Amino acid sequence: MPATPARDTQHGIRRRNLARVLQAVAAEGPVSRAGVAARIGLTRAGVAPLVDELLRAGLLVETGRAAPSGRGRPGSELAVSERGPAGIGAEIGVDHLAVCAVDLRGRVRARVAIEAANRHSEPGPVLRRLSALLAEVTAGIAVEGLRPAGLAIAVPGLVARGSSTVVHAPNLGWREADLAPGLASVRVRSAGCDSPGGGTPIPLTVENEANLGALAELRLGGGAAGLAPPSDFVHVSAEIGIGAAIVVDGQLLRGARGFAGELGHVPVHPDGLPCGCGGRGCLEQYASEEAVLRAGGLTPDEAAAGLPGPGARIALLARRAADGDAAVVRALAGAGTALGIALAGTVNLLDPRAVILGGALAGLAPWILPSLERELALRTAVAADVAVNGQPGRPLVAVSRLGADGPLLGAAHSALRALLDDPLSAGAPTDSPPNRIR
């Protein structure tokens, strides 16, 4: 979640300027004070005390290499610290749990993942296993001088905006599950309520996995879509269900309650198959993993046999399709058609710059894309031939390079983002006792 916009007070302006300096160094890599000043439009004299404060907080370091300098005394180049705060990302999947840590330079410094049969399990035991993974990662990075600055968790379900409550995660079987209490042992702070215990708790964010996949595209994707940086796109992510995230001007569109992006329940055949949501003919009935397995003549159990673990069923579909299994190829083409119909409506409504296929769809793209793009071309013809301000008439359809890693990486980067937006929230500098999750 972004920090509250600072008011035009001296304190607010200072906070914003600290964030701009930190972000400039993070974006540029090693850079001189003059380089920072030029990038953010302040004077060198204005930048110097901000840099000093960030150095004292352990967020910036001097590389020791002399910066080229036109005039004045030469200074050492600046870089963001590879010690100090780290963003912790976690993922609760239907088939797996994963945790990773990312440092201020954006590098993954630790990562663990395990298979876990989370379908229709209670939140309690799932969160206990997740807490153990979090403790493992935290202990691992502590050795390298890193401390958790925030935790973000990706879940396959609807999350109430600005809360840690999973309102509905159909494939986990969770309803109205607040994750914060179950993570008390990792000392999280959620929506203003601290967990009991000593030390400063770290902020907790719970977020829909499609949203975090989109954030990963935004921070890391770039090349994925040949866009640098992508700022207006729809990110489609299919695992067991189908979700989407909508990014407008570089910001997630969350919806009034936080439930935006339910692409899986866009009607594609209004009089078609009944859906678990109560509607009929929803996209999910034609393009979800289960729908494709069914259409391809495979039961989920068959699909999982001999191929356990996350992504097993998707891997099987890809292998069968690559081997030329006609039923599977037809099923994937049908999913592409349904996706194309739903995305045509989406594109006509939102006029995005790109549609990015992430998650499982990335691995199945060769068999899904042709029919998807055909429908999209047919149904978004209103002004397909009109380029405006360098934006081509039809959105680019691209496959995410992050694939199934998107939500986890997006979570870790999102946990770090609050710090980049408000460096004073970093808490104690690295030479004070770290606020460790344990």
Place this chain on the structure above:
Amino acid sequence: MPATPARDTQHGIRRRNLARVLQAVAAEGPVSRAGVAARIGLTRAGVAPLVDELLRAGLLVETGRAAPSGRGRPGSELAVSERGPAGIGAEIGVDHLAVCAVDLRGRVRARVAIEAANRHSEPGPVLRRLSALLAEVTAGIAVEGLRPAGLAIAVPGLVARGSSTVVHAPNLGWREADLAPGLASVRVRSAGCDSPGGGTPIPLTVENEANLGALAELRLGGGAAGLAPPSDFVHVSAEIGIGAAIVVDGQLLRGARGFAGELGHVPVHPDGLPCGCGGRGCLEQYASEEAVLRAGGLTPDEAAAGLPGPGARIALLARRAADGDAAVVRALAGAGTALGIALAGTVNLLDPRAVILGGALAGLAPWILPSLERELALRTAVAADVAVNGQPGRPLVAVSRLGADGPLLGAAHSALRALLDDPLSAGAPTDSPPNRIR
């Protein structure tokens, strides 16, 4: 269009603070300096010079009535001027042209409208007639001490973002029509290019009518939807075609090219009727005025006979439906069903707080709403029972009180908005020669 965000320079902060003072007085009505200071979180000493500058520019006036004052010398209450700058809104409809002027207090000070057969006419003659109406309104308000501060024009078509070019307006038959040259006689300034001639030209904005209808809801609607102020909604506007505008956190979502909101081309029956856009089964084939007339057994010519002028066909449909004409009632219910399917997809994607029916739909709501709401309820059930942060589980469906007036009023308010966002752009104070459109 909002002013470019000001940087954190002294000048930028002053600009922002001037805007905050002006907006505070505009929102509060007559208010003391202390009241302004309290509202925007500055000290009275900080507010005083800003107020003085706005008084000098003729944007604020002292009402002469003493403001209640706790301490210090009592001052006169402040109000925004009812002289000085006015926002000029214009509308190019398929059947009509209209112009109005709104003062800083938000009151309509002049308004003219004429019937005009603009369907498949060239831009040149249409813009000449519009220029004559603009001159009439400008002359009228000049007598009352008002001068045009900006002009915004509502058009039923796609407008390239940040330009004055109508890329495609199917019902006017316009393609790639830049409106600025045809308005040279009214001295407009568009996208950095001034028209020739003396004096300071006024800024020109050309905008899709659905977007301006939504802006009118945002500034004036409130009560329409029982929302105060509405900040996340989808505004549906049907005249000859069907368009929508999407408002997120109080801002229009325009799309990468400016073409967002093409609700009329969301597929509702993918294998259904062919559409002029090249697709099949688009909403417009089931819910546009023409589709309803056809389904109700009326030809457009029949519908217009004896009932000339803007809105004639809609008025006829409403009268027939009120008289119990079964074919017309059935046709309107069918349009409601199609709208409900398309809006269900929209709501699942965007999770808005409200769906507002504007334009012609407002007058036909009694016959459209029941089936529309039934489809919406059926197909947005994912989390319909979940209220989050006071947002109910299902968006409110409301009928605009502005109805067909929305786009014109939205245009005038939008023309004024740039000034409220950046009062220094006001140009000369009222005691200098006015920059008049002529």
